[in-house]
Amino acid sequence: MKTTSVILAAGKGTRMKSDLPKVLHPLWGEPLVQHALAAAAGVTAQKPVMVIGHRADQIRKAVGDRARYVVQEEQLGTGHAVQQAERLLKGETEQVLVTNGDMPLIRSDTLQALVKAQEEHDGPFSMLTVEFEDPRGFGRVIRGAEGHVRAVVEEVDASPEELKVRELNASVYCFSADWLWQALKKIELSPKGEYYLTDLVEIAVEEGHSIRAIKTADHEQLIGINNRVHLSEAARILQRRINESWMMAGVSMPDPRTVYIEGDVEIGRDTVILPNTHLQGKSVIGKDCVIGPNSAVFESEIGDRCRIKASVVEQALLENDVEIGPFGHLRRGAHLAQGVHLGNFGEVKNSYLGPETKMGHFSYLGDARVGRGVNIGAGTITCNYDGKEKHQTVIGEGAFIGSDTMLVAPVELGKGSRTGAGAVVTKDVSPGGLAVGVPAREIQRDESSSD
Numbered sequence: 001m002k003t004t005s006v007i008l009a010a011g012k013g014t015r016m017k018s019d020l021p022k023v024l025h026p027l028w029g030e031p032l033v034q035h036a037l038a039a040a041a042g043v044t045a046q047k048p049v050m051v052i053g054h055r056a057d058q059i060r061k062a063v064g065d066r067a068r069y070v071v072q073e074e075q076l077g078t079g080h081a082v083q084q085a086e087r088l089l090k091g092e093t094e095q096v097l098v099t100n101g102d103m104p105l106i107r108s109d110t111l112q113a114l115v116k117a118q119e120e121h122d123g124p125f126s127m128l129t130v131e132f133e134d135p136r137g138f139g140r141v142i143r144g145a146e147g148h149v150r151a152v153v154e155e156v157d158a159s160p161e162e163l164k165v166r167e168l169n170a171s172v173y174c175f176s177a178d179w180l181w182q183a184l185k186k187i188e189l190s191p192k193g194e195y196y197l198t199d200l201v202e203i204a205v206e207e208g209h210s211i212r213a214i215k216t217a218d219h220e221q222l223i224g225i226n227n228r229v230h231l232s233e234a235a236r237i238l239q240r241r242i243n244e245s246w247m248m249a250g251v252s253m254p255d256p257r258t259v260y261i262e263g264d265v266e267i268g269r270d271t272v273i274l275p276n277t278h279l280q281g282k283s284v285i286g287k288d289c290v291i292g293p294n295s296a297v298f299e300s301e302i303g304d305r306c307r308i309k310a311s312v313v314e315q316a317l318l319e320n321d322v323e324i325g326p327f328g329h330l331r332r333g334a335h336l337a338q339g340v341h342l343g344n345f346g347e348v349k350n351s352y353l354g355p356e357t358k359m360g361h362f363s364y365l366g367d368a369r370v371g372r373g374v375n376i377g378a379g380t381i382t383c384n385y386d387g388k389e390k391h392q393t394v395i396g397e398g399a400f401i402g403s404d405t406m407l408v409a410p411v412e413l414g415k416g417s418r419t420g421a422g423a424v425v426t427k428d429v430s431p432g433g434l435a436v437g438v439p440a441r442e443i444q445r446d447e448s449s450s451d
Contacts, residue, residue: 042108
């Protein structure tokens, strides 16, 4: 049966106290609404319809072509919001799955169970409910003496007796499309000036239909985000989910409470993630690595058996058996080949370091290409920017760069060349040559190293 998702994302979210629309607040590297989209995508291949209103253009820009859009110009309640989708979906789909853009924790399998329940149900719709001691503002599910759902009462309209009910409406529904479009027109305006989607319960009952309520025991899935406290609560839950899934897949975390892994990260088996470590973006971590403690990896690819201690790696590539830190910093475009060692307080930007190269502490390489087996002494700096343009430094295989060397680009040091401590190199150095002084001059050449 063809099912299409409608995601409600038109609200202002005033309790967030923010200029950013509520559904665009980030949660684990993605806006809230992206989590809702991902859950819906696990249920139906049909492109979802997103109902937007407040700052609609901003939401369109963030979500892009992952959804189709209808605009709720006036904020007249959830029933009115769903009604906006009729012009796109009438006659196109058999069932309509309604979810909320501010419920990022709901799982695809829960939505799938709801859709399947409605497919097997002869009534007009099915709904998710949950029993929870903290109502969090959810409407109460009122059942008749025979146990059938008779009504949903919003918390603000509930009587003292109804407020004692702990079966809550999760505001997630699967409707028969044909019934939905005609029933929406029967909703009456509430005293608050809104059209409640929950009024469809009483409309269905009055028409003699039954409503299937699917009760879920996992109340965490149904947490809605109304303020920043709720946002942090959802973040903790998602953190636990992600970390537990990686540990079950063979990744070790001595203290998972302090490890932060975003949803697009990939990690190989037998890797250890130590405390206070952040893995972000579409990062890929190989097997048998040790990452952390106190490290951050963003949009980077890490090979097997790498060690990253108390360091920051941004948009970089590390081949196998690389060691960094503590306090190393790899910036955009850094590429460390197999077996490279980067000491404490080393920084690399837009540079390639060849296999087995060692870079000592307090050094900076920018816009450089370094060959195999080079030793970069402590305090070495590539002076790559002349105030207008960036220039490249090239260091040949087996070179030895003495401590506190300044390499003023553009400059090339040949295979097996050397610099003395404190040299300021402004001219190319021959293969096997030795450059010393300020400015450096070449005082020796080893012809046997020039091939």
